[in-house]
Each structure stands twice: as structure tokens, then as C-alpha cells.
Amino acid sequence: MREVSWNHSRLIRENLVEEVSKLKQLPGQDILVAGSCQLVNTLMQHDLIDEFRLMVFPIVVGNGKRLFRDDNVRKVLKHVETKTFCSGVTVLTYQPHRSETHNK
Template sequence: MRKIVASMLMALDGVVENPEWTVQFRREDSQKYKSDELFASDALLLGRRTYQEFAAGWPSMQGTGKYGERMNSLPKFVVSTTLSEMEWNASLLTGNLAEEVSRIKQQPGQDVLIFGSGELVHSLMSLDLIDEYRLMVFPVVVGGGKRLFREGSEKKVLKLIETRTFSSGVIVLTYRPDRP
């Protein structure tokens, strides 16, 4: 069974929105981690906003090498109630979210990776469909913006399965839901 993996860029204060604050922390070791993560997946699951931003940039981005080739070639599953046409190797998920994602998980293959897509991650968290959280925590306090774990979120017990520290001070905390 495939895993649904939420890979989130997060500030110390929990903000996951508009991560332009990550640029100053990019180093070779963290870039390799993100590349390895992408190559360990064979599909992306994206919310509408992230899909539109990525689809507008990635296909014509120059100098991205094998990472860009992989990003552009992977199938994308997009969750949206407003889009009707897809491009960039994408399929629109239009049915019941829990059923659609469960169906994708049952297909053979590697992990299905969620980049960003905060609203989608919240919906999937409430349905207990995320199998792994990879929180790339940056040593910066943004001060405001959407957070991954928002006020009023349902209590979730997570089990730490891995930590990794990069030369920039960025830490990846990998958790799985502590399911019975």
C-alpha cells in the first residue's frame, strides 16, 4: 500500500504559508534531501492553489536538471471544487475525498507526496489519511500566517520516527500517526 506523505516547510512558529523565508537556508545537504524525497515518490497530491502555482512555473523553469524532469513527469492528483481542466500531467479528483485518496493509496507504487497544500493537508488530517508528516522546520519566526496545526484542530498523537539536521540549522522531523 502506498503512503500519503505530507512534506511541509515550516517556520519555528508553525507558519507554513508563503515559504519565501526558506531561501536563505538552502544548502546542498537540504536540497539533496528534497531531491531524494521526490525520487522516492511516484505521484504528487496537490491542492488547487499549489497546483496552479506549480503548473505555472515548473514546466518552463530552466536549469532544474533531473529534479525538474522528475517534477514535470510525475502524475499529479489535484483536489479542487473549482477547476475543470487539467494540464501538466494532472488528474482532477472530483469525488468524495476520502474515497478518492483511499483508492490512490491502494494502487501499486511508491509514496504519494504532498508539497505545501495546507488546506488539503488539513482536510486529509481530519480524515486520518496522512501516513507520514515530514516537517522541515526552519530557524526563523515569521510572526504571522497560516499554521499547519491550527487552533481548533483535532488532537493527534504522532510518533517521531526520524530526525535530520542540516548545516543551515534546518531540522526535518518525521512523524507517523500513532494508530492502534
């Protein structure tokens, strides 16, 4: 990808952690990551995620990619909110306890 044309988008080509850290310091809206397990895991390793919004759909489709991979770090999360829509989709919102990150 050489350029992005979506509103308020920025293409990061170099140091992801450094660039996302800079973006978080700017005023403006939330940064949303949808559908990228590798990106989520990288941001999580560097404590760059302020909130997790996990969507649960009322259908079983078999197997798929795991959002959280096996590693030696356990992140303790605090439940903040649950929303269920008329479609049956449930959104679970969690925030990390920064001081309660533990090794297994």
C-alpha cells in the same frame, strides 16, 4: 484547473477522501502534499496520512497560517526521524498512532 501535466499527477474533482483512499491502495510511490493546510487537515481528519514530515527553517518571519487548526480531535504522533541539513533546515518525521486518537 482542468488538467495537470506533471509526472504521475492526477486531478481530483469529486470526493477527495474517496479518491485519495483509492490512490493509497495502488502500488507506487508516496503521495506528497506540500503547502496546503486545508488539504492536510482534511486528510488528517480521515486518517489518510501515514507520515508527517515537518520542515523547520532557521528564520523567524512573523506570522502565517497554522498547519494544524483548532478542532476537537487530538492526534498522537510518534517521532520517527530527525534530519538536519547544512543550511540549518531540520526535517522532523512523525507517524500517527492510529489506536491513540483521542478527543480533547
